[in-house]
Amino acid sequence: MHTATAAGGAKDSRTHVVVLGGGFAGLGACRTLDDPRVRVTLVDQQNHHLFQPLLYQVATAGLSGTDIAQPLRHIFSGRESVTTLMDEVKRVDLEARRVELAHGTTLTYDYLVVALGARTGYFGHDEWKRHAPGLKTLAEATHLRREFLIAFEKAETAIDPLESDRLLSFVVVGGGPTGVETAGALAELAKRVLTDDFRRIDPTRARVHLIEAAPKLLTMFSEEQSDYTRRRLEQMGVKVHLDCPVSEVGEGYVVAGGKRFESAVTIWAAGVEGSPVTRTMAGAPLDRGGRVKVAPDLSLPGRREVFAAGDIVLLEDAKGVRVPGVAPAATQMGKHAGAQIVADLDGRDRESFVYRDKGSMATIGRTKAVAKVFGMRWTGLPAWLLWMSVHLVFLMGMRNRLRVFLSWIWAYFRWQRGARIIVDTRAPVPDELVKR
């Protein structure tokens, strides 16, 4: 049952676990697999683990990208048994137990943990993507920051006041946590942070639209909390549109609920779908969005050596709870998958995954947030302080924690954002033109 990697060469009697993806699920699996009988190969397209819950603060110039990312190989620098490869997964051959990577390496595995996460989904309208990027990677967040900041700069230099007006319109699609947080942070940027910095335009005139197809924001929260969120956002100057499904997205506009919204920058925070790699896994049961349906122990039905964990999984747990696509659920699934492999090596029985819901929280703006934690509902300042503490604790690396903490303190007392920097003034390049 033990094989060597194509590149490794030398025989190795340890069980080889290949983990695809260095997000919360992948890291959870790697950590549980700290066992002398196991060696791990971790593959990710990026060189870093990304703390996605704070990505919207990078997009809105509050944090620097490097503050919320940690190099994957640095995380496992002290664990000789973990090999990290920055590479793209081309194909998974479940039959031959092989993973093919873009740079030419083929990995054979004893166990496989597929934790490739979700990517932004456009409900079948992939052509909207170029006009409305999602918020899943540092590249996307940096791109959005650039677009937001350039919109204000261009409005200031525009000769035509109508053009100025058009440049100060922003649309956020999707009223989940990411959409709410982005819209709130963007409204604060325009209406509180930038106020004294322009001479020709008035940044407080910027319009931020938050568009949601459902009748409420933050569907996982109670009616009261969701209503509180809407009211607070509106006080902050966000125009909230509920029951407003998007029917068209184009260059500079969004059509939703039969109305046309001008939009200099559109952010898509409305849907997710599984990584396209799952389509190469012949025989794996997938839903329409490419997510993997797993057995109660998180293995693939009929493939005990293959696990899936994190946002890529579609699952009702052993208690019938639909597991949400959030960081704690991903970590728990990753750890569970790792633990089942160790159970196999120990000769113990496998266990079914049970999701332990630690609660949910979303921030709206300065001193405003909602949370349901410890069976209680929190709003306002207590929820906001809780939100900050939890995010600081779960952020990886003491240096990053200090830097983020410092940025937050600064933002609180000075109404400033430290990352209002346009790194590359060149216009973005369509993916088609970029050689990979």
Place this chain on the structure above:
Amino acid sequence: MHTATAAGGAKDSRTHVVVLGGGFAGLGACRTLDDPRVRVTLVDQQNHHLFQPLLYQVATAGLSGTDIAQPLRHIFSGRESVTTLMDEVKRVDLEARRVELAHGTTLTYDYLVVALGARTGYFGHDEWKRHAPGLKTLAEATHLRREFLIAFEKAETAIDPLESDRLLSFVVVGGGPTGVETAGALAELAKRVLTDDFRRIDPTRARVHLIEAAPKLLTMFSEEQSDYTRRRLEQMGVKVHLDCPVSEVGEGYVVAGGKRFESAVTIWAAGVEGSPVTRTMAGAPLDRGGRVKVAPDLSLPGRREVFAAGDIVLLEDAKGVRVPGVAPAATQMGKHAGAQIVADLDGRDRESFVYRDKGSMATIGRTKAVAKVFGMRWTGLPAWLLWMSVHLVFLMGMRNRLRVFLSWIWAYFRWQRGARIIVDTRAPVPDELVKR
């Protein structure tokens, strides 16, 4: 003598000073022009002032780009009389006293301060630029960081060990402060920071070549200090090549001193030339590199209302000292230009510029630097501590100072670099393909 801007509209009786460039010289001028009789329009292509002396630390993953940049309009947020425009200067019409900007604005001025700085010069070989970027902007530094980090990642995934080897070769061209600092930081990255993070390659095998055409490094320093620099760099694993002029730069290689050097990433720190905008200033006396020759008061000969300041200037000062292209000289020139405008308004005589040399310093690596300050020569730890203190003091913004200080402390005690993050894994796009 008073005119309005094209976009401003309303009459304004204040003297209008247009400052081109928000580097050290431009900021120096704006600060001196804090006078109720004056309004200032500051134009820069970037939205930020950049602390260029620390740019090499961004390129070598020690600092985040946002740590050493400050939004220009934020710097002058409290000074209503300063309007900041992020725009590109297309043309300066000295006769009509007009500046044309790329986005359509035309500015008319009473006084003009040209402080557009220098850009990387290739001694007439502009075709080398695509293979050997310079280190002048955040975009360039971020690009280089990406290239360095990707070289190590690709070496780890390469199937062919020869390819691995080739990927771990770096060439720094130019033995001035930027070249010395970059080569030193790169050697430390490979040989001290990354050592435990890879499994297939040995990062300490990376080769860093520092190539200089002159017979010594850091020509502005004494023979002893320059020799100390070379010996320290060699101890750190940098291969120093003196008397070694570059004759060819291509994809993956550099030819210098008759030898061919393999190079996965080449950095050009060898020459500067003036901004191309000076070529549009009909009648302004320029040197071959496009730098402006100014009168002793820093005005253009025969154009008392136009000043040039900073790296764009070619000047021997009133004492016959050739003014170097360093930050303190740029600040002094900018302030001098601003002060002459105020002198005109006061009806006082103009003064000749006298450069006050505060000294020079360059860091080589951890606890290693050279400095000549207060008439004394410093090397080693004292010079390094002095270098750090001076750079922290002159860095703008308390938040940035704290973040940089924190990063340095961290790097010192943990041998870590906090910005080892590849933001965009896509290959770079040639300038030709990018619409502006």
